[in-house]
Structures are given as structure tokens and as C-alpha cells.
Amino acid sequence: MASLDRSLVAGLSVFEGIASADLDRIVGQARSIRVAKDQPVFEQEQEAHSFFLLLDGHVRVMKSTPDGHEVTVRYISPGELMGIASALGRTTYPANAVAAVDCVVLAWPSQLWSTFAASFPSFSANTYKAVGVRLQDAHARVIEMSTEQVEQRVAHALLKLIKQSGKKTEEGILIDFPISRQDVAEMTGTTLHTVSRLLSAWEDQGLVKSGRQRIVVIEPHRLLVIAEGRAAKS
């Protein structure tokens, strides 16, 4: 394993306000792990032995229902923590996390959580702030599901994705990991058929350009108009 140093994590918002020496100590206790595409980082109901920081790649967090449905909770981008069950008093992971592409993660044993939190107040403050944001996101999602049409929800989802993981290309803004119609459907509570129809329609209008597991947003502004429900019904 390559030796780890603070340059990996310096500048991440979770570690904001922590002294370099402390960062070294924190990073020194982590294991660095490679996770191949489609492999799990952690699994629902499994004992929460570690918490993780995504260094590189993209991870999809999802929950499975007893009746076989899968719902995508969120995508994790580089620099974000995940599997922080122990910070919230859980002993098992609440969801499945799967690498959307080959990933590199740092892992710390869960017991270290309380040590870190006690030693580095800003670490715990930053994390709980992140938890707060996730709670907000979850509520926002509930509200979307309650009040918006499928078209608006899918538009919102794409906007969220390009904001989080958008990469400028000459064509437009590319979602820079493989994402299928089915994946988008699982994020928005609809079916791959409907997503496919919407993307086709938007492609005709020149709003997006998409292919196999690939979506490029060409006109984010017009997509926003749809997301806000101010779209002219054609």
C-alpha cells in the first residue's frame, strides 16, 4: 500500500480547520482501499465496522426493499464521507454502497469515530453539518415526490447530477460516470421506460444528448425551466 499523507485530504470541507499535524495522524490511521466498478463498499444490514471517505470515483448508495425494488438514495462524490452509521448511533449500515466506477476510498475503524470527534471538534461539527445537509436533501426529495410530476423530478435529478459531478465538454455538461435509464428511474421513483421517453423527447428539443449509460446536458437553463414546472406544454 502506498504511504498515505495529508495531501490526500487537505482542503476537503470535512477536514476544514484541522491542523496539518493532526491531519497526518488522522490519515495515518486509515486504510486505503481500491474498489472495482460494481463492487460493494459496504452493505445494508451489515455490521458497521468502518466509515469511509471517497478519494476518487463515484459511489451509488441505495436501499433495497423486501419486495425487490431498489431505490437510489444518493451518489457520493470524491471528498465525501460515507458509512457514517456509527456517528448516528447505528451499529449496521442503513444502505448498500456500490462503486459506480473504479474507486479509491479511505477506511477507518468505526471505534475511531468517537476519538476523532472528541479530539477534533471541527471534524465532528463538519460531519454533522454534512448530516444536516443530507437530512435536508432527503426532505427535499420527499417534497419533490409529493408535489412534482415525473418530468420535473427527472429534470431535477439531472440538474443535481451535473451540479455534483458535471464535467464540461465541448458538447455540454457530461455526467462523468456511467448512468443508465434504470439508474435515473431509481433516483426519481419512476420506470426506465418513462425516463427513456423523456430523454428522447428532450434530445429532440436539443436539451440533452444521451447514449448508452451516458448523459450530456446541453441546455441546463431550459432544463431548469422544466424542473420548476414553468415549462410550456408543447
Add this chain to the structure above:
Amino acid sequence: MASLDRSLVAGLSVFEGIASADLDRIVGQARSIRVAKDQPVFEQEQEAHSFFLLLDGHVRVMKSTPDGHEVTVRYISPGELMGIASALGRTTYPANAVAAVDCVVLAWPSQLWSTFAASFPSFSANTYKAVGVRLQDAHARVIEMSTEQVEQRVAHALLKLIKQSGKKTEEGILIDFPISRQDVAEMTGTTLHTVSRLLSAWEDQGLVKSGRQRIVVIEPHRLLVIAEGRAAKS
């Protein structure tokens, strides 16, 4: 104002594991407030000057969307904290909280949060655990909205309500605060019409008994069957 003492809060799970003397100090710094039915405890976007503990009554937490929809996030029961925005690094409240009946709440200035958290580790642990539960709830809600039919969602909502605030009566289990069809609709992402139709149907089958802002569940077990989607389509 009546003098406050620890008997008010002893035994609540948030304060589990805290010494009596400390409890006195904590409670000593609270203001006790009466909130009349339909009056706000705190409001969305407002500066989060305090956090609260509900001593008596029931509070509805809801979010309003720009386009005039209201979505109920949760009901707070006696013994629960609310308005803990500051614990999650927010400076404003994320939602509206309205008294569903006349309520009594304790309020502490937000700045005290960090003091309490630092002085009483179990207080902060207990609270974050509660936050974890809420995050779970929110995700569960997203999953329900994504995968279940309206009928199941409404059944789930009623079950949640009787679990949280059910009161045994000779008729069955009463939800012990006034709740309208509209309220249930806002919890489940549907319309008061549909809720009304469902309750009427269930009443015909002897599952529930309901009236103006009043719902009694007679056969929770059969309601559970519906909630799980194992209902025989009549």
C-alpha cells in the same frame, strides 16, 4: 412562570444517563412556553434562536413549497426535541412547526447547544441518535413514495400515527389529536379526496372509524396487511 425542575424531563431518552444535578442545571436554563393550538413554535427560514423540547401536546412539522403546497414532515410527540437546526450547523429553521393542540414546550437559546453537547456527551450522543432516526425515517418515506401505492402509504401513515400517538379507547386505537383528511393527505403525498375515499372504504370494512378530524383504528392488523401490499383486492 412556574419553577421548573428535573422531574419534567427525567426519564426522557434524550436525557438518559445524565446525573440529576446536571439535569437541574439544564432545565434551569430553559424557558417554559405555552403554545396555543394552531400557533407556530418556529417558522421556516426564521433565525434559529432556540431549540425546543416538547413537554406536552403535539406539534406538526411541515414545509411549504414556493408554489403553495404543504408537505408534513413529521409529528412531534411529548419528550422529543425539535428545532435542533443549530446541532446540524444551520442558522435558520428548515421547516414550520405548528401546535396541533395546546402545547407546553421548553426552549433553550441555541448557543447553549454546544455547551450542553460538550458538557454532557450522552446528551449529544442521544440527540445525534435521534437525528439518525429521523434521517432513516426520511429515507423510508422516500422509499414508500417511490415504490408504494397511495393505499399502502395511507395505511402506513395511520399505523405510524397510532404507534406514536395512539390512545386505547373502547372503540379501538384513537389518534389522540385532531387530524383532518387534508393533514393525512399532506403526510402521504395525495389529496384529501383520495384519503376520504380510502377512509370511507375502510370504514365500510370495519377497519377504522372516523369523523371530523378524528380517526380511530379498529383493526390495526388488517391495516398492516394493506400497508404491506398483501391485501386481497376486493
Add this chain to the structure above:
DNA sequence: GATGGAGCTTGCCCCAGCGCAAACAAGCGG
């Protein structure tokens, strides 16, 4: 005990979007 308003019920219509099914591409492994 009349009046008004808030909450509830129900019938009818309609459509967004799901389910099903069939056909089509684009990679990938051999």
C-alpha cells in the same frame, strides 16, 4: 336556533405514466 364556515363525502371524467411486449443498438468475449 339561525347562520356561516370548515371539514367531509361522492360522483364523474380524464390523463400521466405504468406495464407489457417487441425490436433494436452497442459493446464484449471468444
Add this chain to the structure above:
DNA sequence: CCGCTTGTTTGCGCTGGGGCAAGCTCCATC
């Protein structure tokens, strides 16, 4: 280069449940 798998597209029919509208009932107020 071929065949297979995995992802995508699209047509068609159907239905859950939303929207609208009318009428009803309980309760509070005067």
C-alpha cells in the same frame, strides 16, 4: 468477425388516482 448480453427505444392499452363540482354535516358564533 460473430453472437450474446446488456442497455435502450417505442408503440399500445389500461388504470390509479387527481381535478372538479355539488352537496352534506358538524360546530361555533351570534
